[in-house]
Amino acid sequence: MTVRRFVEITCTATALASIWIPPAAADTGSAQAPTTVVVSTTDDGAAADPFGSDCRTRSGECTLRAAVQFADAHPGTTIMLPAGHYRLTIPPNPVNINGPLVDPTAGDLDVTSDTTILGAGQDQTIVDGNHLDRVFVTAASVSLSGMTVTGGNAAEREIPLYDTSGGGIANTGKLALDHVTVTGNAADYGGGIFNVPVADMVATDSIVTGNAGGEAGGVRCDNTCTFTRTTISDNHVINPGRWYRPGGFAGRGGGLDIRGVGLVVLIDSAVTGNSATDGGGGINIAPAYLDTLPYQLTDAVNPGMGHLILRGTTISGNTSVLGGQNCKKVFGEITSTGGNTSNDASCDLTAAGDRVNP
Template structure:
């Protein structure tokens, strides 16, 4: 599955941390010593940035000019942007080119619904944004325009870094990375954050409704939910780079391929997470991947792939599509209660060189229109103490190649 190149995206090769007081003898002189000390003045209260887009723009400009700084927002303020800071600029705020901390205090940065199209934040080379308790809403890049079609809310450029905690990234849109685009050579780390209701637009090229990654991504204790991609990776898309997803819920996302996750290049690890209630809508008998579409190294540990759908009557791979020479390792995890209109409600494993390794895992209670309902295999499956049972209309019967440890 090839897609058109988007800004800052690596080309797709395929369907891609003085001792304590030593003696009581000092006590006798302690009172005299304290009496001679000056009492420290109270710390000055931090003055928040006034609740206006102009004031916030000036604060970011000042921080950049001072080679970094801390910006504290007015609690609960909605910083509403009607236009970028300069004609032709692609973001609501000036490009971040230094280490800046934004204390969000529950404020919102948004593009006004009546405004022209632009993203909210651009983190440039050597820029580092640390942001917390902040909502980013309504960013919308110009579709397929050079330099402006990636990262609806945030674009992290090569050499830039985003560190977010308690962020809400919602109702943004772009061709790639409806919520966040993390480019090759960039870093994004999100903790206890929510990326929801974002869209990657344009049929055949819209990828990464929530997040698109080609750099280094760490996602911890977060939620990717109700995002949509017009082509691939409703919740998350990776063409290259490295991702670690831990303790995260990926739910309610939709795309043609890889409703929850579309993974086309570079290693991804998913740990103690759930991929649940996502939909792959492609009319593709060779695998839509309701939960996950994978053709690169993917390791899933202590996680659940459940209630996902390949919703088209001919679509296969309700849970996971593992194809095109990919390597899937499933450890102490479950693929259950997924459905497909075509084959393999659970796992669709196909193409020369493709390998799926199941270790202490289960594929149970999946359903498909055509057998097998559990695992379809036309490549290689390794099974170590894993259970494949209770799938409809069959567990593995109908596969071209045998599945070790699977009966019927």
């Protein structure tokens, strides 16, 4: 068992979300050569010996879970994931489900060392959380390409401090997505993806669609995120009305919720058809969780503003019950470098080449 360390995001005394960050790996004193393993079955099963010289379960096959365990023990591993539907079937360990311990043999796939996972294509390689847990935790320099991530569930279990972020992917490291679709996932925070305050994420030629959350239906960015030729569409946020999270804290950012001080960039991308109950149907920008405090107090204690840069991006057709259809910002900043399109004026598009209400 590995003890989890948590990054807790709080407003006054209330902890609103927590994400596991693993302890640093011990220095072995010698560099390890990169290794490539090929997953040989779509079945789910733990490694017989994750520290061994190859990827095998007790049945002799190399499952995706066993490959991830192997990669965790062998930094720099590349996992080849052929076409197939890889459904996770081992529920989280009930002893740990509401506690600070992690069991890599069960529940989500915990990628804790520098790893590359190469699928056969978004419509060919499907990694399915089977609604048992989220799909991936990425806690190192991790690259995912050529796959669909679906069926993840990190929704509320009525334990306020339980880790309920990132239904598809919870990123606490440096995540790169290339030709990845994240769809059909759910979480309290970041239905598709949650990028914690110490993490960085880059998404290229990817799609985040059809995810649901209580905050951030598609992607939650609490630090640096860059999206290039990426579509964030048809994600939804519904304020769950939790007793420990007053109404203003939730229901925002149907497509993208920007809560940190890191720079978020959208280049030649699209944020369309998303919805929220409480604001920012497409994009919500707020300084951490201070947007719900009185103006005078917020102005005094604001640790920094979220900053969004847009270039050649379409933000259109998003909806919100309480306003801010495409964009809502509280002490946040939107900078347009031109060539953007929106069907309303909420995103402050005034640069050369921008089109509003085309």
